[in-house]
Amino acid sequence: xxxQMTDERRRTExxxxxxxxxxxxxxxxxxxxxxxxxxxxxxxxGAQAExxxxxxxxxxxxxxxxxxxxxxxxxxxxxxxxxxGIRYETQIGFKFAKHTLKSSNLFIWRLxxxxxxxxxxxxxxVDLFIxxxxxxxxxxxxxxHVSSNYIAGYEGDLKREFSGVIYHEMTHVWQWSGNGSTPxxxxxxxxxxxxxxxxxxxSHWVQPGQGDKWDQGYDVTARFLDYCEGLRxxxxxxxNKKMLYDYSVDYFVDLVGKTVDQLWxxxxxxxx
Numbered sequence: 001x002x003x004q005m006t007d008e009r010r011r012t013e014x015x016x017x018x019x020x021x022x023x024x025x026x027x028x029x030x031x032x033x034x035x036x037x038x039x040x041x042x043x044x045x046g047a048q049a050e051x052x053x054x055x056x057x058x059x060x061x062x063x064x065x066x067x068x069x070x071x072x073x074x075x076x077x078x079x080x081x082x083x084x085g086i087r088y089e090t091q092i093g094f095k096f097a098k099h100t101l102k103s104s105n106l107f108i109w110r111l112x113x114x115x116x117x118x119x120x121x122x123x124x125x126v127d128l129f130i131x132x133x134x135x136x137x138x139x140x141x142x143x144x145h146v147s148s149n150y151i152a153g154y155e156g157d158l159k160r161e162f163s164g165v166i167y168h169e170m171t172h173v174w175q176w177s178g179n180g181s182t183p184x185x186x187x188x189x190x191x192x193x194x195x196x197x198x199x200x201x202x203s204h205w206v207q208p209g210q211g212d213k214w215d216q217g218y219d220v221t222a223r224f225l226d227y228c229e230g231l232r233x234x235x236x237x238x239x240n241k242k243m244l245y246d247y248s249v250d251y252f253v254d255l256v257g258k259t260v261d262q263l264w265x266x267x268x269x270x271x272x
Contacts, residue, residue: 011019038092072125073101077148079132084148089128092151100163101126106172107198112174113237130175137165139172163202168192168213176240186247189221193229196222210216211272214264227267231256 015187075097088097105126114120129145137146146165154161170193177184194199198218208227211220230236235255242251253259 005199015141020038070124071105074125074127074128076127077130079130082132082148082152084150084152085130087158088148088151089242092162094158097128097162097166098164101128101170104198105174106166107167108171108174111194111197111237112240113150113234119177119241121174123173126170128162132181134174135137137169139169142173144169144173160200161202164195164198164202166169167183167198167200171195176243178243179245182243182247183215185215185221187218187224188217189215190240192218193225196226209268214260214267224264224267227270228252228256228263229265 020258024033052058075094077085077088080089109115109120117216123142125142127143129143130148130151131145133145133147133150134149135147136150137144139145144166145167146162151158153164158160171194172187175187175190177187205219205225208223211223213220215223225236233257238255239251242248242254249260252258256263258266
C-alpha cells in the first residue's frame with residue numbers, strides 16, 4: 001500500500017500552510033486539551049494532586065493498545081543554529097514534542113478505531129524533524145517535518161499551534177488513502193478533522209457551512225466531515241477503514257444512505 005506523499009500533495013499542503021500563515025496572522029486556537037506544561041494538574045494540590053496524577057496515568061495505560069509501546073519516536077532538530085531551531089529548543093523542547101507525538105498517535109488510533117495491530121499501517125517508529133525549510137509542515141511515510149522558519153515567526157501560543165500541526169501530520173502516518181486513489185482534499189480534510197476533534201482549531205479556519213465544495217480540503221472538508229459524523233457516530237473511522245485498498249464516492253451512500261452531493265447540499269442548507 002502506497003504510503004508516500006506525492007510531490008503534488010506536498011506542494012498543495014505547503015501552499016495551504018503558506019496561505020494560512022499569510023492570512024491568518026497569529027493563529028489563536030480554541031477548545032484545546034493540552035496546557036503549556038502538557039498536564040491537567042493545577043499546582044498546590046499536594047499529595048491529593050499527585051495521587052490524582054498517578055491514577056490518571058494508570059487509567060491511560062489501561063486504555064493503551066497492546067502494541068502502543070512498540071512505536072518509537074525519534075526527534076531531530078536539524079535547524080539547531082537557526083532562530084526557529086533555537087526557539088523550538090527553548091519554548092517547545094524534546095519532552096513536550098515527544099509527549100505530543102505520543103498523545104496524537106493514541107488519539108488517532110482511538111478515533112480511527114485502530115486498537116489492533118492488524119488494523120493499522122505497519123509503522124514501528126515515527127521520526128520528527130525540525131528543518132530549515134519553507135511552509136509549515138509535511139508528512140512523508142513515517143516522517144514528520146516541521147519548519148523552523150514557521151516556528152521562528154509564529155505569533156501566538158506556540159505550543160498549542162505546534163500540537164495542532166503534529167495532530168494533523170500524524171494523521172497522515174495512520175490514515176488510509178485507497179492506495180493513493182483518495183482525493184487529496186479528502187485526505188487533508190480527514191487530517192484537519194482529527195485536529196478539530198482534538199480541539200486545536202485555529203482562528204483562521206472557515207466556520208461550519210462555509211466552503212465551495214465538499215472535497216475542497218483542509219478546514220472546509222473537516223467541517224463537512226464533522227457534519228457527517230453527527231449523522232453517524234464513527235463515520236470518519238468507518239470511511240477510513242473502507243479506504244484501506246481503494247476509494248469510491250459510493251462509500252458515503254454505504255455509510256449514511258445519501259450521495260456525497262446530497263450530503264453537501266444538506267450541510268450547506270443547515271447553515272443558511
